[in-house]
Amino acid sequence: MSLQVMGILTFALGLLLMGRRPHWMFLFMAVSTVFGTAAAISLPALGGASILVPNLFLVFFFLRMYTGYGEGPIFSAFAPPGPGFWLLLLTVFGVLSGIFLPRLFAGMTETISVTRMFGSRNFISMVPLRPTASNITQSVYAIGGLLCFAASYTFFRQTRSVTALINAMLVLAAIDLAFALADILTYFSGTAWLMDFFRTANYGMLTDSVKGGLKRISGTFSEASAFASYTLALFAVVASLWLDRLRNAYVGLLAGALFLAVLLSTSATGLAGLVVVVGFLGVRSLGASLTNPRNGRPSFLVMGGIVALLAVLVVMVAMPQFVDRIEAYLDEILFSKANSQSGRERFQWNAAAFQTFLDTSWIGAGLGSSRASSFLLVLLSNIGVAGALLFAVFAGSVLMAPTGVLGADQGAGDAIRAVRAAKAGFAASLTTAMISGTVYDLGLLPYLLAGGAAALSRSATERQQTDARVPPLVPLNGAAWASGGGTEGRGE
Structure with missing residues (x-):
């Protein structure tokens, strides 16, 4: 070590x-x-x-x-039927699968696996199924995600601190953008070695690539796709806060900068995810605006759509050469992606993962045994139908948790905005994982957001249940009760 x-x-x-x-x-x-x-x-x-x-x-x-x-609030994170209960079942099932299934199905199928070479790059190849170090590392990451969810749930369950969630996400977004800017500046100034201090993991680093004449932003991550996926989750959180009218000026600028960072990353995963996230946030904000004009930003959404359409028409008419360059750029990073070497390789990964799923009779080869280029196929090839269903129930219970929050450190309005933002960030992480996720590990940010959303939402539910069980006290002598004197206000 x-x-x-x-x-x-x-x-x-x-x-x-x-x-x-x-x-x-x-x-x-x-x-x-x-x-x-x-x-x-x-x-x-x-x-x-x-x-x-x-x-x-x-x-x-x-x-x-x-x-x-203490242990009580931590254990309460796993109480049924909350998200933590399903995540606990999923994690136990995944860890056990990583121990037994590679041995049970050894040699019966081939999987895409990583061969770790200490001091050099890792090699990804198709090998017969067998127990590997990835079974251990992915199991550790799965347990880490579970503990992260429990700790985040406990923190928000005990503190009700909506401010902590909002401030942490805004600070994190600013730091992520600062590293993105540093990545660009060090690359063009010939000082990219300065970023090596933050890139010391035994990963294959693709941090100096250029596409369409643009530096592919990787920030503190190993490649542009990982940076775009992480930044998209932060964009979903911050944009959700801004659309819900929280701290308008600063949050709006931060959301715009994150949007631009995802675009400039030139990652196909980031761009495809951006379309999904922007569409989701737009529809959600429009729905809130129709319910209550003070919620969301109806005028912004309408005017933004009109201005975007007019801008596209003007550019197409006035600058046809510029349109040709954009078309060539989009063709390089999106439309011809399937015909590229990377695209063909990832299709091969997915085909191998699906075959592993079939060869193991839909049970899976064990957590960490197989890689793919889509999180869905990662789930199916590693932990089978049962594990995929458990994950779907966990994710659904986070996203469908009630947004009404009571007893928070801020007003109910800010609390509801924070829960909606946490859900948006969690959904964005799942979106990019479904597009190009290669392993079970999603990172810890989605579990921080899921724990916060679950804790704040559940606290509201339990508060409402408590209010329903305990009738409000109606003092006979309002003045005496308000001043804290006597028992006559309770009829004693």
Whole structure:
């Protein structure tokens, strides 16, 4: 085991925050997720696999919630029929599948797997099914996601701190954009080596590619697709807050910058996901506007659509050469993607994953045994129909949780906006994963958002149930009751 510089810094910060307010721990837990390729610890025994900064910081985050609130609130995160219950079943099922299924079906099918070469690039190849280090690492990541959900749920369940969720996401978005700008500036100034400090994981790094004359933004991630997927989730959160009229000026500028960052990443995954997310947010905001004109931004949506249409028509008529360049650019990054080497490789991954699913009689080859280029096929090839259904129930219970929130540290309006934003970010993460996700691990950001949405939503439900069970006290002597004197207000 080798401790990296970022690991030392993470240890020091984690220990420092153990004695601080839990709000600080949540903030830095959220910020740590931006370091998608920063290794805290290297594990030569597992072929040089890396424990990333967010995974190491998760230990401190979970311990802080446990020492601060005890085991009761943490266990309540897994109470049925909430999202945590289904995530717990999914995680237990996935870990057990990673232990037994590769041995049960050994040699019966071939899977796309990673061969880890310490000190060099990893190799992806089709090999006969057998137990590998990926079964261990993906199981650890699955347990990490479960603990992250439980700790996030506990934090919001106990603090009701809508402010912490909103502020953490805004700070995280600003940091992500700062690293994106640094990635561009260091590339064109010949100082890209400065970003290597944050790219120490044993991954294949595709951080210096150019497409259509544009630098493919990768930020602190291994490639443009990973950056775009992460940034799209943040865009969904921030844009949702802005469309719900939260802190208009600053949030609107931040949402616009995130939108531009996803576009400039030139990632097909990011662009396709952006279409889905923008469409979802637009329809949701329009629906809210029709219900109550003060909710959403009906005038913005209508005027934005008209201006966009007019701009397209003017460009097509006045600058046909510019249109040809845009068409060629879109053809390179989107329309001809299937005919590219990368596209053909990913289709091969999906075909192999689906064949693994069939060869194992729909049971799956075990968590971490197979890669694909779509999260759906990852689920089916790894944990089969049963695991895929468990994940679908978990995701559905997060997205369908009631948005009404009571007892929060801000007004009910801001609380509802925060829950809607958390759901939007979680949905965006699932969208990009379904488009091009290669492994079961989604990262920790979706679980932070899911835990927050579930905790705040459930607190509202339980508060309403409590109000229904306990009738309000009606004092006979309102003045005496208001002043706290006597028992006559209760009829005693």
